[in-house]
Amino acid sequence: MVLNNPYATYQNNSVTTSSPGELTLMLYNGCLKFIQQAKRAVESGQIEEKNTAVQKAQAIISELMITLDSSFSVAKEMLVLYEFANSRLIDGNIKNDPALFDEAAEIITEFRDTWKQVIQMNRQKQYANVSEI
Template sequence: MVTNNPYEKYQNNAVTTSSPGELTLMLYNGCLKFIQQGKKALGEGNIEEKNIAIQKAQAIVTELMLTLDTSYPVSENMLVLYEFVNSRLIDGNIKNDPAMFDEAAAIITEFRDTWKQVIQMNRTKQFANVSEI
């Protein structure tokens, strides 16, 4: 795909050069962005736009569920929370209830903030190891 839009080139480059940890962070941020878009559209009475945005958030949650590394014991707990988030998004979309979107966003925000800390700790460790060489 050839694009002349510098912003699209930047986005594409950011995705293709990111680590798996950074990609997961992007997924969390994208999910939160789509939940906010859905809430905004609902507040404006634009049900079609709300539905599209919430379905995009659901697709991201599904991707997070499918790519979850189940070799760790904590994965089962994360999977349960992802399923809960997905159910809140579905129910909120059906019932047009922004409070359900808020519940989903709160959990995704916690995951995102924790994931950000993990990435920062790993970077600190990597730089410490490099400086020892």
């Protein structure tokens, strides 16, 4: 129950009060977390847990793909990379190959790190505009 669990309350508040950019960053971090869980599950022979973690990572990638704004040319290039990361997850799940999960994680990490830089640059611009007032 959210009311009795301070951590769950914190998580709920962090999602409901975050900007769209911060929510996207949370998706990238969540995807990476599930990929790492899948990798650990393969290494420990927990096939069901691996499959669950891969499915969660794939659901996040699907959400990221759906929310791409196709009016920007870079969205088409991003879609190809998301599809490739998703295919690595599928192959890694089928073959129980952690190296394939690493390939997917590399792509998602690049997106996450880039997105983090964009958020930081936007914050700097906002603070610069506020200080000029």
